[in-house]
Amino acid sequence: MKVYNTMTRKKEELKPMNKNRIKMFVCGPTVYDKSHIGHGRTYIAFDIIARYLKYKGYSVFYLQNITDIDDKIIKRANELDVEPLELAKKYESLYFKDMELLGVTNVNYYARAMEHLTEIINQIQTLLDKGFAYETSTGVYFDESKLEDFGKLSNRNIKDLxxxxxxxxxxxxxxxxxxxxxxxxxxxxxxxPWGKGRPGWHIEDTAITETYFGGQFDIHGGGLDLIFPHHEAEIAQMESATGKKPMVKYWMHTGFLNVKGEKMSKSLGNFITIGELLKEYDPQVFRYFVLSTHYRSPIDFSDEALMQSKNSLKRIHKIMETVDELLESNITDENGHDEKYLQLLEDTKEEFLDAMDNDFNTPIALSALFNLVRDINKGINEEKISKNVFKEIKNLLDEFGDILGLTFSVESTKSDSDELVNILIDVREELRKKKDYELSDEIRSRLKDAGINLEDK
Structure with a gap:
């Protein structure tokens, strides 16, 4: 299994530091605003990476930090006239909600910076004691001139930086x-020890990772924009404090997300939060959209791309629905074509896993899946396929879905949909009891638009 290492600029064989145990850290959000779709892209990508590593038999401890004190948080809190930690708590809760909706469920522990102040202060003191840091009237600073290899991750020298x-x-x-x-x-x-104040951004992450992982760990992830200065600073701090190199064996970074070819920004009016996105699209559609591009490549967000992802998911749901219907019918348990289709399933699985083994290449993996869908549809139309084969098809598609964090099973989708409709009906009934007929009529109208007719009796 190979992963691309940003440090070496090449794919390397995955060899964990400790047998089959993998320690993975990904930079979490600074919780001063709602999470945007760029965050969603990165955290979906690393959720897939964690899922696949577990599928391959690795024991994965996935750690993520929460930056809950920062100049951005303080500035925003002052603008809104609220306490900074209160603001951070609010947006942290929204972040967790967004991640749950997107199926990002493989983080083992979220570590808040403010719950690790002692560890942060201790690491700063270590850097001072070892001569890598110094104190001035404005704060404590890391002396970059003490490191000959500062800038090795971004491959630039100090003068250029x-x-x-x-x-x-x-x-x-x-x-x-x-x-x-x-x-x-x-x-x-x-x-x-240096007076009242607050920690810098970079030291929060290394104090947290040293607390849970020690001075070295296997995978560090984040967006490309974090390579400099954030990840360079982390390397400098950790390797100087512990004396151990390398801090991280594999550095992994996700590509940028653009909106219709332009960098996403509030000034351009193309800034899209995850909450805004999910008002228009199912979370599974966005997740599929993310997986349709390799995690290291730039990805261009547009309504057309989302619709294409939606239609692709529909094709998989349709084949699963057809398979379920045929399994409930009176087709034979075996026939002369079984060997052919069982070999097809074996070849498809090999192609899918080969793609994932090659630096988590989800676009190629999805291509293998759709080639299977095409061949099965052709087989259904042209020749008989046995019940045994359909069982194996269903099992394989469910297996792929688990790896990708996508729900291909029609039953699960329908069950979730039915539960949501029932909740809406209950809410509408309560509104009618309170004589809020305008809002209750709006719910009935929206349900009708979705193909659900609701009659009051």
Missing amino acids: NIHRVNPDLTKRNPGDFALWKKRDEEPSWDS
Whole structure:
């Protein structure tokens, strides 16, 4: 099994540090606003990676941090006149809700930065004691000049990295020295050996990963935009504090998500939150859309691409529905074509797994799946297929669905749909009791648009 390592710029054989146990960390959100579809792309990709590693028999501990104190959070809280930690808690809850809807369910533990202040302070003190950090009137900073290989992940030297720096802090030794502790008198701030203040962004992650993983672990993931300065700073901090190299064996990064060819931004008016997306599309459709492009490649979001994903899912649901119907019919248990189709299933599974083994190539894996759908549809129309074969088809498609986090089973989809309709009917009945006829009529109208006629008796 091969994974692409950003550090070496090549695919490498996956060999965990500790037999079949894999420690994986992915940078979590800074919870100052609603999560957007770019976040969704990254976290779906790493959910798939975790799922497949588990499928292959690895024991995976997937850790993600929550940045719940940061300058962005404080700025937004001041604008809204609320407490920063209260704001962070609100958006953290919305993030968890979004991830659940998108089927991102394989994170073992979410570690909040503010619950690890002691570990953060201890790691900063270690860096000071070892001479990699220094204190000024404005804070504690990491001295990048102490490292000869700083910039090795982004493959750039310090001079190139610092050429575009603005607003230099004159108390720092070097322009690129980054904050480990920011001295602040205003709230929120916490006590430390260097006075009241709060931690820098980068130190939060390494203090958390050292707490749960030690100084080295297998996989570190995130978006391409985090390579510099965030991931470079993490490497500098951890390797300097622990003296162990490499901090991470495999660095993995997801490509950018664009909207109709342009970078997503609020100023361009193309900023789409996950909540806004899911008002228009089923979470499974967005998940399929993400998987239709390799996780390292840029992905272009558009309504046309989402509709294409929706139609592709419909094809799989249709074949599953047909298989279920035929399994309930009086077709024979065996016939002369069994060997042919069982071989087809075996070949398809091999092609699917080969794709996933090759740096989690979900587009190729999906291609293998659709070739199978095409051949089965052709077989149904042209020759008899036995009940035994249909059972194996259903089992294989369910297996693929589990790996990808997609629900191909029509029964599950229908069951969830029926439950949702029943909830809407109950809510509407309560509204009618309160004589809120306008909203209750709106619910009935929307249900009718969805093909569900509701009559009051």
